[in-house]
Amino acid sequence: MPFGIKTERRLGQDIMNKVKVGIVGGTGYTGVELLRILSGHPNVEIISITSRSENGVRVDEMYPNLRGAIDIAFAEPEVDVLAQCDLVFFATPNGVAMKMVPELLQRGVRVIDLAADFRIKDVAVWNKWYGMEHACPDILEEAVYGLPEINRSEIQKARVIANPGCYPTAVQLGFLPLIENGLIDTTRLIADAKSGVSGAGRQAKVDSLFSETAESFKAYGASGHRHLPEIKQGLAIAAGSQVGLTFVPHLVPMVRGIEATLYAELSSEADFQAIFEARYINEPFVDVMPAGSYPATRSVKGSNFCRMAIHRQPDSNVIIITSVIDNLVKGAAGQAVQNMNIMFGFNEIAGLEQIALLP
Numbered sequence: 001m002p003f004g005i006k007t008e009r010r011l012g013q014d015i016m017n018k019v020k021v022g023i024v025g026g027t028g029y030t031g032v033e034l035l036r037i038l039s040g041h042p043n044v045e046i047i048s049i050t051s052r053s054e055n056g057v058r059v060d061e062m063y064p065n066l067r068g069a070i071d072i073a074f075a076e077p078e079v080d081v082l083a084q085c086d087l088v089f090f091a092t093p094n095g096v097a098m099k100m101v102p103e104l105l106q107r108g109v110r111v112i113d114l115a116a117d118f119r120i121k122d123v124a125v126w127n128k129w130y131g132m133e134h135a136c137p138d139i140l141e142e143a144v145y146g147l148p149e150i151n152r153s154e155i156q157k158a159r160v161i162a163n164p165g166c167y168p169t170a171v172q173l174g175f176l177p178l179i180e181n182g183l184i185d186t187t188r189l190i191a192d193a194k195s196g197v198s199g200a201g202r203q204a205k206v207d208s209l210f211s212e213t214a215e216s217f218k219a220y221g222a223s224g225h226r227h228l229p230e231i232k233q234g235l236a237i238a239a240g241s242q243v244g245l246t247f248v249p250h251l252v253p254m255v256r257g258i259e260a261t262l263y264a265e266l267s268s269e270a271d272f273q274a275i276f277e278a279r280y281i282n283e284p285f286v287d288v289m290p291a292g293s294y295p296a297t298r299s300v301k302g303s304n305f306c307r308m309a310i311h312r313q314p315d316s317n318v319i320i321i322t323s324v325i326d327n328l329v330k331g332a333a334g335q336a337v338q339n340m341n342i343m344f345g346f347n348e349i350a351g352l353e354q355i356a357l358l359p
Contacts (some may be wrong), residue, residue, distance in 0.1 A: 025092035033333035041351030118143035166331025174323035256296030270356035304334035
């Protein structure tokens with residue numbers, strides 16, 4: 001459902017107190033998206049934005065879209081400064097947050113990590129997929145997985161939030177109602193997902209050059225992608241047992257957006273449309289479209305929505321769910337702000353009221 005129908009069901013109330021916020025790693029796409037959203041948030045004061053490479057450079061010099069909205073320069077990530085914050089967002093590469101988080105927690109600062117440092121509970125699995133030793137496995141155990149649609153009550157009390165990945169958000173939200181109601185064979189799940197180029201980050205890479213991606217479409221990570229164990233972990237919790245999942249991501253020639261087409265074999269018959277609508281009726285950022293609809297990535301561009309629809313072909317035992325998000329918003333910065341709102345008791349949609357951009 002759109003905003004207007006569900007507004008009165010939001011959690012929390014706006015309050016006048018402002019949360020002091022810091023952002024570590026403010027120069028990437030998720031960092032600037034955080035700044036765009038937080039600059040209009042009624043309950044936030046941004047006191048530090050860090051970048052070692054751009055130390056001293058004004059934020060609006062690098063990102064002119066923030067002129068008049070952000071009046072601050074990038075600074076070195078100093079713990080003494082960040083310790084003055086109530087909350088610190090990490091929009092950094094994998095492996096950075098885990099080195100700074102322990103000291104911030106000791107000094108009473110809460111943390112939302114937009115990278116993968118705290119998403120996977122099994123330390124050995126994390127070490128294998130991310131190619132390094134985890135620096136603080138005790139905090140990994142404490143961290144709450146920040147998918148509000150399943151962990152809202154835990155998020156409210158958390159000191160550390162592991163913000164979900166973009167693909168895992170679109171895939172899990174699409175499968176959850178079916179798994180929670182025991183309607184599918186969870187040993188044979190398939191997620192065929194596509195992402196825009198911004199999902200690869202802002203660093204200069206040959207594979208994301210315009211001449212490499214324009215007018216082209218390819219799969220990658222088919223032999224194993226880092227988001228695979230994260231998705232399987234979340235779905236296994238919902239199922240109460242291990243799941244079998246084939247996950248293949250693709251790169252498509254657009255800037256923003258993720259589309260996930262999900263397939264599962266049915267084990268029971270039900271009114272699937274009614275089940276999805278009931279599951280998400282009170283979720284402010286999940287829109288279950290009429291059966292047979294085709295949610296498009298442009299319908300969520302710049303917004304914090306996940307839109308989905310249900311399909312089933314004639315004489316088929318396979319249910320098909322199509323799920324779309326903006327990888328930089330519900331797949332990253334927007335979901336992080338949604339988590340912040342829950343953590344601090346703000347209106348859950350505060351700062352996230354943006355309608356998707358069209359065309």
